[in-house]
Amino acid sequence: MNPSSSLSRLARDRGGSPISDLMKRALDNPRLISLAAGFVDPASLPLDPTNRAVDALLGDPALGRRALQYGTTIGDPSLRARLVRRLEREEDALPGQFEHVVPRTVVTNGSQQLLYLVAEALIDPGDVVLVESPTYFVFMGLIEGRGARVIGVETDEGGLNLEALEETLRRLEAEGDLPRVKLIYTVSEHSNPTGISLAEGRRGPLVELANRWSKGHQIFVLEDAAYRGLSFSGREPSSVWRHDEEGRCVILARTFSKSFSPGLKTGFGVLPEALVGPVLSLKGDHDFGSNNFAQMVLDRALGDGGYDAQVARLREVYRDKCAVLLGALGEHLGGVEGVSWTVPRGGLYVWLTVPEWLDTGKAGPLFSRALEHEVLYVPGCYAFAEEPGPVPNNHARLCFGVPDEDQLREGARRLAGALASCGEQVA
Ligand SMILES: Cc1ncc(COP(=O)(O)O)c(C=O)c1O
Incomplete structure (x- = not known):
């Protein structure tokens, strides 16, 4: 047999x-x-900052018990609110300007789980995903597993080449395949595998392009910003997500694996409204919520300066x-x-x-x-x-x-x- x-x-x-x-x-x-x-x-x-955070958590019996209990599927409320406040600072927004995205902020088991959930929520066999050439090969493997047709788009020293992207979309439209295009995937900061970032001047136009080509349905941009924070100079441009003023096009995937600890395996996504329900119900099937202890440890490390x-x-x-x-x-x-x-x-x-x-x-x-x-x-x-x-x-x-x-x-x-x-x- x-x-x-x-x-x-x-x-x-x-x-x-x-x-x-x-x-x-x-x-x-x-x-x-x-x-x-x-x-x-x-x-x-980060042994010391993690140690401090764990001590603070377990030193308070009420908090400690909460950390050792199940949490919610969307993630710890204090951590999610803190993440959005940090996004406001990183993206040069006013305090409170992103308050409305808190209900669209989902904590995941690393950003890898978010990538998987997005693929699960969007891709049927034969659907088209446009990726950078070259791209993060683990993501390519997972969407191929879902039966996606993956098409590479040329990159240069400024990352994804938008003329080449538009040319690919034009060709797909001529071949009648535009309705199958679901996702454009970019590793926007210091990409895996090239180390190159998407040029600042291409970020807004990428969102405009995706929206313009969203003719019968929304083409989403999946911005995988796994290496955000790790710019050698400390200076980072606004994310692609920041340019999606209406909050309907860009899925922002972030993680603490590279900037803090992969062992905590905690990431988060900010999702367009249309994807929040589907992603949460799929995540419910995966795990009904990420590791509550890791989330609360991170919340402490973010709050006491240890993370920064x-x-x-x-x-x-x-x-x-x-x-x-x-x-x-x-x-x-x-x-x-x-x-x-x-x-x-x-x-x-x-x-x-x-x-x-x-x-x-x-x-x-x-x-x-x-x-x-x-x-x-x-x-x-x-x-x-x-x-x-x-x-x-x-x-x-x-x-x-x-x-x-x-x-x-x-x-x-x-x-x-x-x-x-x-x-x-x-x-
Ligand atoms: C580009 C990119 N995205 C996502 C991930 C997933 O990392 P994690 O699930 O630990 O957040 C990685 C890990 O190497 C990566 O390189």
Whole structure:
């Protein structure tokens, strides 16, 4: 009997995550320097502010009992109100200006759950989702699981290229597929995988474009701002969401995983009115509410300044680590023909481009040479939609989150060694 014959179509189609195998390799060889995992800097995890918040919570029996009880599906009211007040400050709004979005603010188990819920609420098989080329590959996997037709749209140094987006929509309309377009997905801040942000001047026009193309139905923009807060300079433009004055187009997805602690696995979304009910009823099926304890810990850390101090520290840590990685890439790969990389202003990632003849994929020469040199990266091909194709295979995502500065220098040196050995192989 075939054991997989009982599985659902979804479970059979999904298979394993393309990078879970990469993570396992990293754990199997302790000498390997992993530039692959998109994890945060382990040495900076916020032990003290979390400790203070937990003490404050459990030191008060009434609060402590509330934290250890179930909460509500939409999330802790105090945390949600605080999040909206913070949004007002971040987005240069007046105090109280966003009060009306509190009922549309939903706390989730990381932003990943929100992405999943939005996909569940909007996507039927055959529906179209437009993503950046390249994009966050985990999101692409989950919408493919829902049967979406995923189409990549060109990006440049300012992120999503709006002319290319409009051209794609025009083509879909000509082919009669515009009614199937449900979502435009952008990782707006220091994107995973490129480190590039959506240019400030494109944010308002993106909302205008989505609304203009919403002919028979609303095309939503899903703004995944997972790396918001981690700009090295501290300056961040208004979000795309801020430009959606009517609150009907943009779904804002935020998380505390990167800016505080992934272990607390808490994120939130601000949803257009039309999606609040559907998302909450689906979330009810998932878990009937996110981890109440984590929400109340975060509420304390946000309230007592611990969170802000942590973010300020992380900006410096990542700014320094990024500079070390870029410096080492410059030292070992600078001037090598066909090799270039992005220069991010925040976040955790650098996107490497190698000559087109060199396949960075798992079955290609660079990946096996990199493993021999004991360094790991994420092959860039995972971050591209099949459509419009062909999928480029000469990129790699490098993450400077986990390795320390010495390991980043050594990782870049090993990667350059792997690359050089591929050149010798071809010569
Ligand atoms: C772009 C992006 N969005 C969302 C997530 C999900 O993170 P979490 O569920 O921990 O908030 C990640 C995690 O790496 C990410 O890189």
